[in-house]
Amino acid sequence: MSNFVKIITFDLETTGLDVGKDEIIEIGAILFSVKESRGRMVPEKLDEFQTFAKASRPIPPEASRINKITDEMLTNAPSCAEALQKFKIFCDKSNCLVAHNAEAFDKRFLSAAYGKHSILAPSQPILDSIKMARNIVQLPNYSLGTIAKALEARKEISLKIDEKYMHRATYDCEMLTHVLVALLRDRLSNEEWAAQEFLQALKKKDIHQDSTPIKPVRPKAAGLF
Numbered sequence: 001m002s003n004f005v006k007i008i009t010f011d012l013e014t015t016g017l018d019v020g021k022d023e024i025i026e027i028g029a030i031l032f033s034v035k036e037s038r039g040r041m042v043p044e045k046l047d048e049f050q051t052f053a054k055a056s057r058p059i060p061p062e063a064s065r066i067n068k069i070t071d072e073m074l075t076n077a078p079s080c081a082e083a084l085q086k087f088k089i090f091c092d093k094s095n096c097l098v099a100h101n102a103e104a105f106d107k108r109f110l111s112a113a114y115g116k117h118s119i120l121a122p123s124q125p126i127l128d129s130i131k132m133a134r135n136i137v138q139l140p141n142y143s144l145g146t147i148a149k150a151l152e153a154r155k156e157i158s159l160k161i162d163e164k165y166m167h168r169a170t171y172d173c174e175m176l177t178h179v180l181v182a183l184l185r186d187r188l189s190n191e192e193w194a195a196q197e198f199l200q201a202l203k204k205k206d207i208h209q210d211s212t213p214i215k216p217v218r219p220k221a222a223g224l225f
Contacts, residue, residue, distance in 0.1 A: 004033045005198040006046065008094040008124075009176040010087075011169040012106050013067040015059050019108045023055050024080060025069055027087050028169025031094055032177050034193050041185045041193065042158075043177045049090040050170050052077035081117040084110075091122035095195045096211065100144045100176055102128040107214060115216035125199065125211035129180055132208050136183050147183075148175045156182040 010029035016022035031047040052069070054077040064070055078086070091097060099106040107126055114121035130142050139146055151157045157178040184207070192201035202208040 003195050004035075004193050005096070005195045006031060006033050006094045007177075007180070008032075008091055008097045009129075009173045009180065010097055010099050010106065011172040011176070012099075012109055013069055013169050014109060015055055015057075015063050017105075019112050022109075023057075024053050024083070024109055024113055025055050025059065025074060025077075026050070026052050026067070026169045027083055028171075028173050029087065029090055030170070030173040030177050031090070034181060036190070041181055041188075041190070043181045045177070047090075047093065048170060048173075049087065051083045051086055053080040053083035054078065080113060081119060084113055084117060084121075085119055088120060088122050091124055094124055096125050096127060096199060097122065098127045098129050098176065098180060100129045100172070102126050103131075110214050111217045112219065114214060115218045118216075118218075121214040121216050123213050125213055127202070127208050127211050129176060129183075132180070132183055132202075135207055136187070144172060144175055144179065148179050151179060151182045 008029050008031050010027065012024050013026035014022050014024050027049070029049040030045060031049075032043045032045045034041045035044045052074050054074050055071075058071055059069060077083075110121065133139070133142050133147050137147070137150070139150055145161070148157065148159070148161050152159070152161050159174060159178045161175065187205060187207060188201055191197060199211055
């Protein structure tokens with residue numbers, strides 16, 4: 001089948017968790033589809049995207065400890081507006097976007113950032129992989145690392161999980177790509193991986209109900225980022 005869905009897994013790194021004052025400093029994304037290999041669906045990587053975004057103030061030490069991004073790494077980075085525009089162009093290659101904990105984190109930051117800069121946002125629906133995982137597997141917690149390690153132990157994913165690379169945008173996208181296909185492979189038929197069937201199949205099988213695009217939100221006051 002040549003019309004398999006094209007999905008972008010994406011991840012943001014930020015200066016903190018407060019969407020009202022913290023900034024996006026890195027966007028990573030992987031465009032992939034699926035293919036059949038030895039009787040099961042596996043991800044097929046098509047393209048990759050990564051950009052830093054210049055911050056308006058120094059990165060807090062606690063954020064750098066987690067994402068390993070320093071002020072020096074952002075010296076020649078594009079502005080946040082430029083990074084967002086590049087990301088939107090990359091997203092146009094896909095049928096839908098997926099982020100882990102998208103509703104509580106990534107989608108909120110993107111809505112605020114696209115609204116602040118008054119630029120066109122990606123129009124593709126965004127799925128939250130943490131919601132899908134909670135509907136499919138029982139685990140002590142649903143962090144991306146926990147899910148990936150559990151699936152690696154069951155030989156459901158071929159990616160070797162390395163904690164020292166976690167919390168960098170493109171590596172987390174790589175993990176999420178493998179996790180997503182592993183979670184869905186036994187729940188979707190080959191036909192349901194088709195671009196025109198994929199979202200409806202997720203809804204019909206109660207895997208994910210509410211996929212909506214980014215809705216830019218204008219800031220209430222200046223200086224959000």
